[in-house]
Amino acid sequence: MKEKEMMIRWMEQGTTSVPNVLLENYKRLSLNEQEMMVLLHIYSYSQKGITFPSFEELSNRMSMSASDCAGCVKKLIQKQVVAIEQGSQTGYEFYSFEPLWNKLASLFESEARGQSVQQAMVEEKDLYSLFEEEFGRPLSSIECETLALWIDQDGHEPPVIKAALREAVLSMKLNFRYMDRILFEWKKQGIKTVEQAREQGKKFRKPAGAENVSRSEHAVPFYNWLEQ
Template identity: 80%
Template sequence: MKEKEMLIDWMEDGMTSIPNVLLKNYKRLQLNETEMMVLLHIYSFAQKGISFPSFEDLSERMSISSADCAAYVKKMIQKQVISIEQGEQTGFEFYSLKPLWSKMAFLFESDARGQSFQQAMTDERDLYSLFEAEFGRPLSAIECETLALWIDQDQHDPSVIKAALREAVLSMKLNFRYIDRILFEWKKQGIKTVEQAREQGRKFRKPAGAEQVKRSENAVPFYNWLEQ
């Protein structure tokens, strides 16, 4: 009788269906086994109606601490595998796996076109490393999400985002709001390449006369994009 009750409990707890295509390709998404398990638990919680499990909830199912779970979730946000979104009606935050499925689709599209998916992934990872190096600290979850949106939603090429970061560094206004404004203006002006971005930056920083040239000998003039 006890065994029968246990079986009933197991069945009522439900089952998690994992796409085989994910199991076969998570390595190509640059996910390690621990990140994959965290992802699967988030997926499992979602199937049970828990869309935003805490790090403690995840840790209880695993052999790693809640702090480690938080670190792995942040890494997956950086890798644009998951995102944190807010429900339009409820206003509550939840984990979205849309970035994961988008990357899977991009992976197969790249294979079909004969392009290097791994190179694209490497470029994105290097972009996060560059931002952290310039800011002198790890990026926050919100900053990682912003960076992911620039790539996925706004369709900015990583090289153009690097150019916007350089513009912010030259302007001594190293913050995400300023960089976002630069990218917004560039997109509005149809700037899609690093060469176009550099030309735009040179145009705005070009001294208007000899006096400005003299003043700029020991300093880099900049354009304040927030005043656009």
């Protein structure tokens, strides 16, 4: 057979595109190499339009017997990686990969949630440390509970709470009652980001005066949140 004819036949066989996310994470789906190879061959057949290859067809491609292939397929079904379904129009059985894609999606959703929780824990820890640094002492149990309520019950993000702390420092009213009122007003006005909080604070702050005005005079705003 000439090389040109051979190349044409190879091209006519087509290619199998395997998602990298599957190759990189099949171990996390509790699949061993044999199960993975059987899965890939089933997937390869499906891309050629053969949606329900026999165990003999799978065995012909591998160094496994048909019975071993059948055992692997059974495990793939038990592990909810593939499912055997029946076409509503044709009535023929086929391998469905929907369970596989769902498991991969759930894997990354769970990972994303874990990262979000970890990030939230870091932010909360930083928040408590910042408060103790500004107050110059450890927070009391009531103050810690108030901080937790701002986050868990009132739904304030740590950066917004930090912005409220900044307003309290600038106003020289470093107490939780004052900050609680600030956060209450911000929530009522729909302020949810640090940028929005800063803009709101600027509206009520005294404009910079002459150059000889002290830094503390620049920092103190006229606005008193407790008088709202």
